[in-house]
Amino acid sequence: MFFLFSGSLAVVVDVQPRESVVLPGQNVTFLCKVGVPLQYCRVDIPGMSTFNLNNKLPPRGGVSYYGAGLSAGQCGFTLDSVQEINNGKVKCYLGIETEYQEPFGSMQLTVARPPRQPELDLSRGTDSLRVYKMHDTLHASCVIRDGRPVANISWYLDDELLTGEGLSMPTIVDLAKEDLHSKLQNLTRVLQPSDNGKLLKCVATHPALPENNVAARQLDVKYPPLSQQNPIDKFGYEIGKSGIISVVVEANPKPQIEWTIRGEKIREGNVDRSGRIEAESAQDKGRGHYVANLRIAAINKQDTETQFILTAYNDMGTQEYTVLISTSPEPEGLKKFIYKRYNIHGVEFGASAIVAIVAAILVVFFLVFLTVFAWKTDRWCFSGGAHVIDYTSGGVGGADGGGGGDHHRSTPRVVDGVDNPHHHGSQEYINGNDHPIKEKKIDTAV
Structure with a gap:
């Protein structure tokens, strides 16, 4: 909004919109408003002559009046087809009967021009x-x-x-x-x-x-061949049937491939001494991903107990991958976790074996919990040393020469050792001995 103070009247020019971005050939509309009637409405558009507009004049030069009329205090226009030369500030000048000067408003008309290629x-x-x-x-x-x-x-x-x-x-x-x-x-x-x-x-x-x-x-x-979780487990092979061990190696540039099987090295494109195992050339899968295949003609039990070592290297570095194969189906969920967590390889596990392993793990956790509980609460084998209640120190009117009283009602005193549960202050028992003292008979003359 624009404010003009002249005499006692403050004129507020409300411009809508303040800025507009249009493409060449598109139309655009601006509106200037005040709170009092207008005598005239004059607009100045870059690249064009000044226009005196009202709702009684027909369009001219692609410019037409827009608004509710001068009596409503509105001075607006529509430009039918914007051209490059129209880029810039557009102004509206308002004639008010009580003002010596013209209140005006301005708007930014941006005729879009594409930039150069990035x-x-x-x-x-x-x-x-x-x-x-x-x-x-x-x-x-x-x-x-x-x-x-x-x-x-x-x-x-x-x-x-x-x-x-x-x-x-x-x-x-x-x-x-x-x-x-x-x-x-x-x-x-x-x-x-x-x-x-x-x-x-x-x-x-x-x-x-x-x-x-x-x-x-x-x-x-x-970059050199990237490391992976070792060993790499492969499942689902069948004894007596052919199988392929596939390892995806990430590296750039393309790595060279070499397999080591039971001490024998096989370069890509070659076979082992028996002719049963072939190391294929690495296949380029794009963006630094290469597939190294090892083809086995007939899998035997020894293969399921063998570490197949793949060495991949380029001028950036070297990486080794250890592959283990199994005739078991690929484990899922908990079974897969146990294989990975406890590094179990080369052993076939059925459902009952997995349950037994889980049960054993839970038992171990339970025993650990009980041990910690006992230690924290001083229970069982972690309890403090037992105490002995000493009844020999005398009670009320005891041996210390105090006042009279029942000498059998002594006050117990806790001392280190083990309390004799049978000792209740009787003199018939020796501390730590449950056998009563036998009274010695004195021989008298007949």
């Missing part, structure tokens, strides 16, 4: 201009030039939108003469093996672009 620039790799190693830091910059309004930049790795960390704040450069704008943004990323083969894309979005403009570069990231 320009993507990548930093040099460690050893080569366009080849990178794992953990190299990639610096990329994208610039989208001469758009109206300024274009938006988005970064993608294949179809994954990159946001947040690694992206700088965009820089906008304005070319004031033609009201054109360029945007520049930088990306920093530590490259991982998973980035290999993916397209790094700088995408420009803009109202004047029928579809997004993209600049893209495929990343070539070198």
Whole structure:
């Protein structure tokens, strides 16, 4: 809103909309309103002459009055077909009977102009201009030039939108003469093996672009064969039938393959001494994924007890994989957990065996729980030392010479040792001995 104070009247000019972005050939409508009737409505459009408008005048030059009438305080217009020359500030001037000066409002009319194709620039790799190693830091910059309004930049790795960390704040450069704008943004990323083969894309979005403009570069990231969980378990083989051991190796560049079976080494494309086992050449599945197959003509029991060792290497490093095969079906759920957790291999387990293992584990957990419980609560074998109640120290009127009383009602005193449950203060018993004292008979003369 615009405020104009003249005399005693404050005139508020309400502009709707304040800004509009349109394509060449589209129409646009602006409206200026005040709270008092108007004498006249004059609009100034870039690239065109000034128009005096009201609802009684017919359209002229593609410009027509818009609003509820001057008496309602409304001064608006519609431009039927926007052209490049109309880009800029549009102004409305309002004639008010009580004002010496004209209140006015202004609006920004932006005639969209498509930017140039995005320009993507990548930093040099460690050893080569366009080849990178794992953990190299990639610096990329994208610039989208001469758009109206300024274009938006988005970064993608294949179809994954990159946001947040690694992206700088965009820089906008304005070319004031033609009201054109360029945007520049930088990306920093530590490259991982998973980035290999993916397209790094700088995408420009803009109202004047029928579809997004993209600049893209495929990343070539070198890395050694990646480790996997060892050993690799394979299930479902049958004694006497052929079988294939397949291992997917991730590496870039393509690795060389070698198998070691019971001490014998077999290079890819070769067979073992018996002619029963063949090591096929690694198959390229794209983006650093290679399948190494070992074909066995007739599986025997010894094979299910053998470690098949696959060695994959390239100029970035070497990795070994140990493969174990089994005639059991692939385990699921708890059974699979037990195989992996307790490293059980080369043994065939049925359902009853699995139940027995689980039961044994639960028993062990229960015993551990009882032990901890007893220790925490001083129970059973963890209880404190027992006590002896000493009744010999005398009670009321005891041996210490105090007042009289029943000398058998002594006060107990707790001392270290074991309490004799039969000792109740009687003198007939010796402490620690349950046998009564035999009274010695004195011989008298007859």
